[in-house]
Amino acid sequence: MNGQSTAAVRCKSVVKTYDTGGDKVVALGGIDLEIHMGELMMLVGPSGCGKTTLISVIAGILDQDSGSCEVFGEDMLHMRSNQKLKFRARNIGFVFQAYNLLPSLNAVENVSVPLIINGVKRQTAEYRAAKVLEQVGLGARGKSLPSQLSGGQQQRVAIARALVHDPKLIVCDEPTSALDHETGHTVMELLKDVALHDDRALVIVTHDSRIFGFADRIARMDDGHIDKVVDSSDKL
């Protein structure tokens, strides 16, 4: 990775407030953040500090009130809704704390969903999905329903789903917090080894300090602000 690498994400003065029946909650109070290609960025901080809100804005599923948030040079805020959907479908992969697999689809079918959304034919999509399932070590469980898999296995299916359409940005919200330490470790290794490469950036929201070591850089958040961004080799 060279220093001049292009920015995957460039946030400038991003503000987001929630209106809860009169009370205004400032979730993001002017965020500046850059995430580079080939980098695993962690967003850490106490509960309620705005981590989820920030990756929602980055992923384009929430509009900021002001400021700009460019992903690969484009701010989804200014896109028409169809453009935005296409952009999201093509460029972004999601991993959730609660896995969010579709319970009536088996593993292969779940993994194939992003391809189907991108207009790939079902047969091709499921073929490619099966390949990616192999990469995450679940080649033999393609026909299993989520309910037949352990938490760690479900999260691996979710990671396969985030990878299958080869997006350039993957956002993960608390991907390990529903898992025990060891399983969480396996999942992080998978993200670092399989998901991350030069042509892709990963943003991982977490407050699980045991996995901080997997990050290239860590952005510490508090009360809607980023306090500091450090290399993970630096001690926090």
Added chain:
Amino acid sequence: MNHIALKMLMGDRGKYLGIIMGLTFASLIMTQQPAIFVGLMSRSFSFISDLGLPDIWVMDPKVQFIDDVKPLQDTKLYRVRGVAGVKWAMPLYKGLLKARMADGTFQTCNVIGLDDATLIGGPPVMLEGKLEDLRRSDGVIVDIDGAIDKLAKPSKIKGGKPEPLKIGDTLELNDKRAIVVGIAKTTKTFQSQPVIYTTYSRAVRFAPRERKMLSFVLVKAMPGENIPLLTRRITESTGLAAYTQQEFKDLTWGYFMKNTGIPINFGISVTLGFIVGAAIAGQTFYNFTLENLRQFGVLKAMGTSNWTLLRMILLQAILVGLIGYGLGVGLTALFGYAMRNTIMAFKFPWQLLVFSGFGVTLICVFAALISIRKVIKLEPAIVFKG
């Protein structure tokens, strides 16, 4: 995305079956009740259908339906015969007379008197004997339902089953002797009395003496004659009401629709079936969508458009609609088949398929709409909520 929509729907067995049961129920009620209704209502004019030969029925202008007999003077028959374009015109007597049974009890009968020479207007099916046997003195033909039930003779053995009336048995109609010369099959009408066919002159002799005895004049038009025009000509030259067969059926049907509680009763059943079905199916479908909201949110976050989600929900609604409709209509047909030999009225014209199909469609559209509204307003950001 279609296969995903279908898997989502069928993945939730309980709700899937619940929705289908609701729709099946609605479709069954909305098909079966109207089928009974149509069957029942068509009985109102089955006497007219049974008597298929004449083109035109002539009667007193005040007559409102087939059983509403307002007798005419016999001379009216000749007036009708004199109208240009009439091929033939025959008298018909229709009236309720008391029959005295062998054990001395009385039974009111619907007596039909046919033109002595031609016997036009006879029963549609003869089971025993021939229509011509009416020419024998005192001859009458009795309908089978009456013969085995209301007109049956008491058993010779004490406590035994009554014996059906047979050819050769005698009856007394208004104290006048009648001999059974045939057994006929007639289509059920609203009148539950036994039907007795005889000649016009004999019917008049059976009936209590009155100044006017002629109930209807049955008219056949000359070949190529314009029948509606002929009815107008008959009315103009005789002052009587003249209806084509269809007009007289419609008049009778209309009378029963307006003056009986039948349409309201069935209307209420159908409406209730619709509402209950809509409530069950609509509610379950909506619940199903609510429970799957997170799944729809995930699809939305990953870039599925509202339009695609709408199509998915519509597809789900169409599938459950088709299955529920098919089951409901199928059960109705089975019901009709099972009831084919009973006195249950049941008619299943294709229009009923359209009717209940429309009802089920309405329910599905309603269920889909409330669900779609919810999904379209859904914020994809919910996917990150725990």
